[in-house]
Amino acid sequence: MVSRVIPVENFDLIIFGGTGDLARRKILPGLYRRFCAGQMPEKARIIGAARSEMDNDAYRDFVRVAVTEFGGKTASEANVLEEFLQRLHYVPIDARGDGGWADLAKLVRKDVVRAYYFSVGPGLFGDLAARLTKHGLADDTVRIVVEKPFGRDLASAKALNQALAEHFDESQVYRIDHYLGKETVQNLMAVRFGNMLFEPLWNSQYVDHIQITVAETVGVAGRGGYYDKSGAMRDMVQNHLMQLLCLIAMEPPSKFEPDAVRDEKLKVIRALDPVDHHHIVRGQYADGPDGHSYRDDAENLRSFTESFIAMRLNISNWRWAGTPFYLRTGKRLKARSSEITVVFKDAPHSIFGAEEGRHRNMLSIRLQPNEGMTLDVTIKEPGPGGMRLLDVPLDMSFADALGPDAEDVPDAYERLIMDVIRGNQTLFMRGDEVEAAWAWTDPVIAEWEARNDVPKPYEPGSAGPEDAMMLMHRDDRRWREIKT
Incomplete structure (x- = not known):
């Protein structure tokens, strides 16, 4: 059976919370599997951003361990894994301050698809959205991925929606439910x-x-x-x-x-x-x-x-x-x-x-x-x-x-992340x-x-x-x- 796969454009995917458990278990191994499947364009990049102080090499070591543990059978292909790791970069970031944002702004390209994955608690959604705007990292072409829980009641959900709406149009926001x-x-x-x-x-x-x-x-x-x-x-x-x-x-x-x-x-x-x-x-x-x-x-x-x-x-x-x-x-x-x-x-x-x-x-x-x-x-x-x-x-x-x-x-995360890059919101709330x-x-x-x-x-x-x-x-x- 030959499957028809819609190609994706070159992209920069920035993962806030790039050293967190979700990134380690699901997001990064899923991206690796898509790389192995030939769905990651030649100039696509993944940028981890988190509080931890580390450089690119240390982050690649972190991702190497994560992919080896959770990447499935393809993780054993050492040469492919090393090629994937070269796509990775890392920037220490302060979600509620200004530390690291200038470095991130220099790294992120403006001529490719830009997607920011908020793999963090909902309490940081508004802070991240505001700082992306403040440091020139956001315009009407970027895409924002937010994880559940999206609020704990109607009032908090409305507040989160409003915090994102101050900086992004609804067409830019991808609320992910892996189901x-x-x-x-x-x-x-x-x-x-x-x-x-x-x-x-x-x-x-x-x-x-x-x-x-x-x-x-x-x-x-x-x-x-x-x-x-x-x-x-x-x-x-x-x-x-x-x-x-x-x-x-x-x-x-x-x-x-x-x-x-x-x-x-x-x-x-x-x-x-x-x-x-x-x-x-x-x-x-x-x-x-x-x-x-x-x-x-x-x-x-x-x-x-x-x-x-x-x-x-x-x-x-x-x-x-x-x-x-x-x-x-x-x-x-x-x-x-x-x-x-x-x-x-x-x-x-x-x-x-x-x-x-x-x-x-x-x-x-x-x-x-x-x-x-x-x-x-x-x-x-x-x-x-x-x-x-x-x-x-x-x-x-x-x-x-x-x-x-x-x-x-x-798996679910692989499919949904690629849908973000393609700009397809059908499977997002x-x-x-x-x-x-x-x-x-x-x-x-x-x-x-x-x-x-x-x-x-x-x-x-x-x-x-x-x-x-x-x-x-x-x-x-x-x-x-x-x-x-």
Whole structure:
């Protein structure tokens, strides 16, 4: 299979926080893999900028270690790695002062694509934006990449948007959510809008309900300080799960273009009904045989922060009225799994008799691990003895379907960074989209705080609190099993 790759122009990518954990684990190894794939033009450069005092050689040593550890199989190609490292430069910088900015201004070129990656906490976004302008490093052609969390509520999100808007147009700001860079997430749009088979059925007339699950086996140890102030609602639902919900529920955009796609996503968020507290389950993992409780990991023995959340949502528009969406996400669950399942309604009449029970078609889109899709269809069970029905999966994993080409599929950060260089904002969140998500999320959190809501304990390695199972059982539905 020959893939069509849109070439990129020469660029200077400046990574603020260039020695941080995200840069070390994701950004720099991802750029190296794109270099190995031939997607980095001859004169493209990467410039690290951080507080640490080091020169170019020391930074290249830092990146060499990072790529060797996180770069995958191509990291063993020493000659290629050394060629990549020659593209790297480093400038010590003071984000809140003037130190290092003159040196950076001398280094950055004006005749290539310039992208500034804010791989730092949101508290520094405004400072960096102001200093880029002050030192002549910003004009209407540069691009700004900002990481989540983009605020912790509507007020702070508006403040961050305003801080960036003082220096940059919305068309220059790329709010990155790595979930949108996953191959299978983008395939949601291809499956829906590229196949006549599914789109006519993608509505409340034929869909019984939709489940979105993002389950993790890890706890919060090592990042408990951040997580305890955030919780699953702010850390996962407001951004990752909300984005998946938008892609699965949105109307067909007129074109596959950034604003056309993001307009339709925004309509979904604005159509969300307020969620009743009876339709939300909050959980917190308890002591388990193989590890500490959430409170131990968060180092807060009186914490009421949720590490798990499940909820039922309704979208008030013509396409989805009456079709519930069930979302769940949590830490220390039985398996690492991200999956969207579209459960279609029963046939209006069964000619095979009530004894055959319920048989439903289900389309499951696996985001991780083993990315792919499964369509469950009903067939006759082989053998004599009458018409006995059986549900079987039509399974397509990318690894099986694409063969060796599946290994070359870029990870989320690789794809999204290259989209920044190309100037393609389709897979990035717009400011009004972020604010709309917080406007829906804030009242839910405020109600928990007003009621002094206490999360339900659940055993590590389980599927979450029993109340989450009951959330579905009350509607005569079942969660799709989180498979190990």
